[in-house]
Amino acid sequence: MKFIHKGGTAFIKEKNKRNILHCIKGDGPLSRTEIAERLQLSKPTVSAIVEELLNEKWIKESGIGVSKSLGGRKPIQLVFNCRAAYVIGVDIGGTKVRIGISDLDGNLLDVDEFSTQNHIHSSFLHAIKERVEMLLEKQGMMNGEILGMGIGAPGMTDVDRGIVIDAPSLGWSNYPLKKEAEALFPWPVLVDNDVNVAAIGEQWLGAAKGLSNVVLIAIGTGVGCGIIINGQLYRGATWAAGEIGYMVTDAAKAKGANLSTPHEGYGFLERFTGGPGIVQSMQHELKGRPADHSFPRDFTARDVFQKARQGDPDALQVINEVIDHIGFAVANVISIINPEIVLLGGGISKSADWFMPRIQNIIQDFASVSAPVKTTAFGEDLGVVGAVSLVLRETESVLKEM
Template sequence: MKQSRSNTPNYLKYLNKKKILQFIRDNDQISRAEISVNLSISKPTVSLIVDELLQEGWIFERESNESSALGGRKPINLFFNKNAYFLIGIDIGGTNVEVGIVNLTGELIAKGQLLTQAALKKDFINEICTTVYSLLEKNNIGSEFVMAVGVGAPGITDSNQGIVIDAPSLGWINYPLKHKLEEKIEFPVYVDNDVNIAVLGEQWKGQASNKDHVILITLGTGVGCGIIVNGQLYRGSAFAAGEIGYMVTDKNEAKEEYDHIFQGYGFLDSHVGGPSIVKRMEMHLQNVTYDHPLKGEKLTAKKIFHYAINNDPLSLQVVNETLEHIAFALVNVICIFNPQCVVIGGGISKSGKWFLPKVQSIIEKHLPIRTDIFVSELEGLSLIGAGALVLREHESLLKEKGVI
């Protein structure tokens, strides 16, 4: 009789090992007997596998502070070793590249940074790899304790091949990022769109913790959208799901000529991104006859939001136009995907507590579906998300289908 992989002794042992490790991780401070009862695995099998996990460093054991109910020897409890291995996260942005070390429970251990445009003028990949190894050395982490590398790229990305199909801010078209990195670094590399890894970070450790239907909207230079459906990233047939920067939120204005903030950017990008806010404010200031405090200033979206929050009429007008476009985009996204929650991230989101009620009032007017909307509060979101990507994609005992 021909055996399938699923019923061979070695594979059954692997499945049991995986179940036991994940059970210890989810139920820290647990005994061998409790594992056996809860997982319906024989005590000898549990003992054998636990000894292997101890030897490999995945777990550690410690004597309990209290004796058992029957007295006598204190029980030995098992604990998940969150620092058994580490995950490298890389977030490539148009301005900065961030590199981080994340442990197995999603804690950001260390972070480094380099300037994107300066690195692009040199050997970009070598600059990133040098930063990775420097960070490991500073934190006394040997290469043998690194599981893999997760990378977020700012553009449409073929996550299967690790190819960045189109990243306007970097000038990349069909750039083989995974291959380039693996030529110079000794760890497996997994690549995805930067907003996709950000939504994984929110689902793992942020506002959307353990939810199966999540939308993350990032507001920065442009607009990005990460989508999780049934616990899985939704990437689309050509890896372009979530490119809502091309969404039209005013058909009349779309019929007319409007400024594309950057070549390749869409309607929504050109109406709610930071540069578009600055450009609209500059246009309004040209027509102002009185001495406005922002006249002659170097404008940023952050500065304009600051003045809007302090009730400057001109800044409020510009910001309210932006918020309307954001709100109508969210109406469309929510009614299509019906998520449990929407998380708003990116630079503009730092003013989220002020503008969220304005956005919610528009959504509630046009949409009967109740959806929680949060502002992201997770520090190192994309680096943690890159770690989450590794745990989902890398062939290890911690790989799971669905929520990490």
């Protein structure tokens, strides 16, 4: 990276260029004159930089504005070109991997997915590369049009080194994900914990848009928590912030819990509220009873929720306990973080309309303050949009300060 001395002519130009682009992106369409007035820059300076941005295709002319003076020349309007480049977002989950191509405004143009466990033990990143190449071909895109790739991984992740420290659902320990991915792809790769990227995605375009203190709790194969404090993602001293899957929400049960199942390395809360844990609890509830033909042979956590909603007493007992654990975890997090909003994501959020009143009652009874609890806005595309936002947030596009 070239060095540009702060205060020098080149530095000032880059700063002005970045500010003009952000001004157009956030407030466009704008004329050159309006940009000069808003940023208090000279009209020649704005005109010269606008021409550069037009040539580089970061902005485009969108039409004619309204003249401020009677009979005066109507100004050309400028808008951000969200198709100037594209970003690949990859959401790696314990069950499936979802991949998407997005423009610079976060609009997903296409997505694909495949089973994690079918590929995790061999050629995992090659499977991702194969899907990415298929998506690019389908969209008629070249590698040079891709600004970068963001990857969300289900475990503690050292963002600086791009290493997944621990991902129990994948069997990864100190896995150099960034290095391995950049060896396969011709663009920059950024990696982070999957729930962290989901949180910044929701803050960027979703249910937490415009908020500065946000907690997102995702419950799927495992349980994770993304925390945004004062507008910044909080990762912790050793990248372990938000690992609430290890939170204890019942002291008596914790003392006798077998935490080696269903997966080695899972914490107490995950043992009872993660998908495999729910299945195991249901199996334990049905053990020793006559075969219940209303449950499929290889039932899932979704099946247990469905049975509970239908009034099955055994399923209700299991799910009520699950919701209690989640409620206590949410109440604890609210008391510690004091967020503006708590978002629930992952597979369990699909049943949130049914169990949300129970969560709210627990918060009211046990949290120090209240906070609204809502589901995430993006559903199954949450992780992909978050991974895209990771690239744009961390790099500030091509105009990152040097």
